[in-house]
Amino acid sequence: MNRRLSKSHIYGWLLLMPAAIFLIAFTYYPTVATLAKSFFSQGTAIKPSEFVGLENFESLLEDDIFWKIAWNNVVYAVGTIPISIALAILMAVWVNGRLPLKSIVRMSYFTPTILPMIAVANIWLFFYTPDIGLIDQVSRNFGFASHNWLGDPDTVLGCIIAITIWKEAGFFMIFYLAALQTLPPELEEAAYLEGASRWYYFRRVMFPLLMPTTLFVLINAVINSFKLVDQLFILTKGGPDNASSLLLYYIYEVAFSFLDQAYASTLTVVLLAVLALIAIGQFVFLDKRVHYR
Amino acid sequence: MSAIELSGITKRWGGLVAVDNISFRVEEGTFTVLLGPSGCGKSTTLRMIAGLEEISEGKLKIGDADMTHAAPSERKLSMVFQSYALFPHLNVEENILFGLKIRKIPPEEQSARLLKVTDLVGLSSLLNRKPSQLSGGQRQRVALARAIIAENSICLMDEPLSNLDAKLRHDMRIEIRALQQRLKMTVIYVTHDQAEAMSMADKIILIRDGKIAQEGTPDALYDRPATAFSASFIGTPPMNILNTVISDNGVMIESENHTPVLAKSASPVMLGIRPEHVKISDSQGIPAELVSGDYLGAETVITARIGSQEILVRAAGRVRVTKPVAAHLSWSDQNIHVFDSKSGKRNDSVQGLAV
Numbered sequence: 001m002n003r004r005l006s007k008s009h010i011y012g013w014l015l016l017m018p019a020a021i022f023l024i025a026f027t028y029y030p031t032v033a034t035l036a037k038s039f040f041s042q043g044t045a046i047k048p049s050e051f052v053g054l055e056n057f058e059s060l061l062e063d064d065i066f067w068k069i070a071w072n073n074v075v076y077a078v079g080t081i082p083i084s085i086a087l088a089i090l091m092a093v094w095v096n097g098r099l100p101l102k103s104i105v106r107m108s109y110f111t112p113t114i115l116p117m118i119a120v121a122n123i124w125l126f127f128y129t130p131d132i133g134l135i136d137q138v139s140r141n142f143g144f145a146s147h148n149w150l151g152d153p154d155t156v157l158g159c160i161i162a163i164t165i166w167k168e169a170g171f172f173m174i175f176y177l178a179a180l181q182t183l184p185p186e187l188e189e190a191a192y193l194e195g196a197s198r199w200y201y202f203r204r205v206m207f208p209l210l211m212p213t214t215l216f217v218l219i220n221a222v223i224n225s226f227k228l229v230d231q232l233f234i235l236t237k238g239g240p241d242n243a244s245s246l247l248l249y250y251i252y253e254v255a256f257s258f259l260d261q262a263y264a265s266t267l268t269v270v271l272l273a274v275l276a277l278i279a280i281g282q283f284v285f286l287d288k289r290v291h292y293r
Numbered sequence: 294m295s296a297i298e299l300s301g302i303t304k305r306w307g308g309l310v311a312v313d314n315i316s317f318r319v320e321e322g323t324f325t326v327l328l329g330p331s332g333c334g335k336s337t338t339l340r341m342i343a344g345l346e347e348i349s350e351g352k353l354k355i356g357d358a359d360m361t362h363a364a365p366s367e368r369k370l371s372m373v374f375q376s377y378a379l380f381p382h383l384n385v386e387e388n389i390l391f392g393l394k395i396r397k398i399p400p401e402e403q404s405a406r407l408l409k410v411t412d413l414v415g416l417s418s419l420l421n422r423k424p425s426q427l428s429g430g431q432r433q434r435v436a437l438a439r440a441i442i443a444e445n446s447i448c449l450m451d452e453p454l455s456n457l458d459a460k461l462r463h464d465m466r467i468e469i470r471a472l473q474q475r476l477k478m479t480v481i482y483v484t485h486d487q488a489e490a491m492s493m494a495d496k497i498i499l500i501r502d503g504k505i506a507q508e509g510t511p512d513a514l515y516d517r518p519a520t521a522f523s524a525s526f527i528g529t530p531p532m533n534i535l536n537t538v539i540s541d542n543g544v545m546i547e548s549e550n551h552t553p554v555l556a557k558s559a560s561p562v563m564l565g566i567r568p569e570h571v572k573i574s575d576s577q578g579i580p581a582e583l584v585s586g587d588y589l590g591a592e593t594v595i596t597a598r599i600g601s602q603e604i605l606v607r608a609a610g611r612v613r614v615t616k617p618v619a620a621h622l623s624w625s626d627q628n629i630h631v632f633d634s635k636s637g638k639r640n641d642s643v644q645g646l647a648v
């Protein structure tokens with residue numbers, strides 16, 4: 001019995017091994033190594049890396065740029081998530097209804113999603129360009145002066161937020177559309193027979209029934225707000241004066257432009273911790289309100 | 294004044310005519326059943342009455358008012374859906390009170406009505422459950438409660454029992470009928486199950502291909518089917534319809550060609566006879582062959598053959614037919630129905646003969 005058990009154990013481990021090796025080599029090891037690195041100083045030719053405890057974290061607390069960028073990231077998240085989710089629901093409800101050319105409308109909403117972020121950024125670069133860009137050309141007709149949208153620290157983050165909303169809303173719409181199509185039409189009919197207005201039906205029936213989708217989309221949106229920084233490479237490189245920089249972009253800069261891997265590791269650890277906290281928080285607090293079946 | 298009156302109601306989807314020029318009236322406090330085979334337009338008719346489907350042509354009156362184009366909520370009627378249409382995220386109480394909350398009925402009245410209705414349908418102990426935690430019959434009761442609590446005098450039901458098992462269906466049938474009579478509701482009930490229609494209805498409206506095939510009380514439909522279609526749709530097992538041939542000696546069953554079953558007829562006709570009106574004997578009547586027996590407990594439905602045509606016969610108790618047996622079939626002239634071969638319409642001018 002014991003021998004059979006251990007033999008099947010070996011089989012089990014052998015079967016798991018290929019996947020396990022890849023998972024360890026490319027996910028767990030880098031994560032642990034990053035965590036370890038954040039407790040060491042950056043080694044140089046003359047001064048090898050040594051254990052410094054929490055020193056990296058202390059300098060992070062005193063890093064004004066870090067705080068500015070962290071704040072940017074909060075603004076970016078708060079600016080993109082609610083609006084793109086609200087837009088997604090609005091578009092899904094609209095596109096789900098009786099509509100001429102329904103599939104074309106659906107397709108056109110979804111198009112931003114299938115474009116790579118780099119391509120999206122290039123399109124919007126054309127919109128934002130001072131004088132010859134689309135926005136300036138249009139606003140000139142209404143008598144507004146030309147404006148360097150991406151060069152002005154006051155407007156640059158807003159511009160980045162607009163692009164992200166444009167790209168994400170269509171993607172989230174697909175999830176809402178799928179969820180809406182699983183709602184039996186009789187629910188709506190029953191509500192209308194009882195005299196419910198469209199808004200009442202949305203508020204009391206449709207939106208609560210979409211909660212599982214909203215949770216899923218919300219988690220995706222939050223993760224994206226930390227993850228999606230491709231557009232910065234094309235549009236602003238985080239400038240001017242870090243006004244549009246986001247955490248992940250800052251980590252990239254620290255690691256590969258300033259070549260300070262220890263500090264980059266520290267930033268990464270902080271970012272991971274924040275993401276983990278948000279994910280746990282969402283599951284714990286929202287899960288209770290989401291599941292009705 | 295009728296509770297509901299349809300005049301020339303038609304529904305078209307593009308080229309498809311789902312409901313074709315239907316007119317009927319439903320009297321106050323009565324139970325009317327729309328009966329017909331699948332796809333004949335029963336649900337569409339009901340949904341047009343409810344306002345869930347646009348009326349292409351015709352006029353709908355509810356009470357005195359023209360409601361042809363009124364919004365669903367203006368028609369002051371309740372509906373029970375086949376799928377129940379309960380809100381899955383609301384508990385039983387919230388589901389039942391859904392409409393009262395919309396209409397801002399005062400809370401005291403809400404709870405008073407809730408108490409009354411849940412008592413009536415037997416849900417009092419389940420108020421905090423979600424629909425997913427209920428059995429099919431209980432869900433059905435919630436849907437019923439939600440329809441009753443509105444205190445609309447008219448209630449529409451679209452195959453409300455089709456998701457239930459046979460026993461529960463039977464119980465709910467009785468319950469719904471009793472409830473309708475106690476509350477004096479006007480009910481229009483859609484089903485494709487003729488047994489359900491026969492046992493519940495004050496009036497049956499039999500629909501075929503979007504047109505009314507026959508309208509009347511269950512007795513009338515059973516005793517005097519207006520068409521061969523009504524005859525073969527109502528009754529379990531349905532009426533036998535036999536083709537005939539006309540000869541100089543009278544009208545005989547096709548492929549038997551021997552015994553006259555009808556007096557003279559000018560045009561080709563079909564002979565209808567219900568299985569319970571056919572008697573089996575050794576020597577009297579038309580020679581036939583008993584082919585098989587379907588034992589149902591109190592009775593046996595025997596499949597027999599006259600020439601090449603099949604005929605069903607109901608016999609009391611258990612009759613074993615293990616291999617084809619020769620026998621004679623007979624019936625009285627009063628139980629014969631005659632239908633025109635071409636139009637399928639009832640033809641009372643042809644006299645039936647006893648055999």
Ligand SMILES: Nc1ncnc2c1ncn2[C@@H]1O[C@H](COP(=O)(O)OP(=O)(O)OP(=O)(O)O)[C@@H](O)[C@H]1O
Nearest residue numbers: 306309311329330331332333334335336337338485
């Ligand atoms: N939305 C629609 N668009 C086009 N055709 C439809 C639509 N709804 C129903 N039909 C057609 O109308 C006809 C009648 O449909 P209806 O649902 O009224 O049938 P029914 O008598 O209720 O049948 P069942 O007993 O199967 O429910 C059918 O031929 C159906 O295919």
Ligand SMILES: [Mg+2]
Nearest residue numbers: 335336337451
């Ligand atoms: Mg139907």
